[in-house]
Amino acid sequence: MSTKSVLIVDDSRVSRMMVSAIINNMYTDWTITEAASGDEAITVLSELKPDIAIIDFNMPGIDGLQLAEKIKQQSPNTAITLLTANVQDSIQAKAATLGVSFAGKPITEEKIVSIIS
């Protein structure tokens, strides 16, 4: 698989570390950028158009779906997955409407493999 860039957006440092560690273990040459909020991610997007964005839903500031909309505007080719503990049907339905994939926490290697493949 060719080198890819991944943006991980989650206010939980532990979650970012877990996702990052799983990807790093599989693809040492991939570029991983982390952001702790939607606003921080938007700043990153001005310089980076990631191939993959893995974003939490409940975060300080804008939520993950609002961020997904902005990513779609600024970087339409980015494949976006909402990775969240909030597994309500309504959130999953909104993600589907936006064309955003959905994965429920807890984070497992299997889920991350599925997201990035």
Place this chain on the structure above:
Amino acid sequence: MTILTDLQHDTLTEIINIGMGSAAAALSTMVKDEVSISVPDISFSSIDAIKDNLNELDTSNLASVRQGFDGELSGDAILLFSGDKSLEIVRMLLANTLGINDNDFSDFEQEALSEIGNIILNAGLSAIANTLRFDVNSSLPIYKQGDIDRLVTSDDKSQTVLILRVDLNLENKQIKGYVVYLMDILAIDQLIEHIDRYINSIPN
């Protein structure tokens, strides 16, 4: 004092069971240990009565994650563990995935437990919301450590609250935890409305 009919009580117990089943499954995945849950205990009482219900934990030293929720149902969800077991839970979560050694765990204690609480409490809330078909917004998790009076609080101590308590047991580590939902009288009415709607939607 609010009293549920037998059918409402039975329905609420089953819905909490579904929610806590999801929560236990999430916790089990994270810590790679078998997690058992108790039958939910449902009571209406003052908030002070919670202390009497947590008799298997040292209520002077607890680790807690609290998450408020609002929308079509409002209240607070609280996860409680023994304070002296919290690092063990963090170790179980982080050891396999990140390869962090024992000396580093305390650096991650607060963040790791916040995320564990976030996942468990949201799993429970989402299952309840999905079953009763309503939307709730959950706030960000807040981690605190201390005694029960500091962690389980309400604006009005004399007010009747709905206390939903579930025991979580990590079998191989003998770690006990509780999930407690607190709802005031207005929220109780909201919840009963949702339960009645759910019961009425069941085909005869």
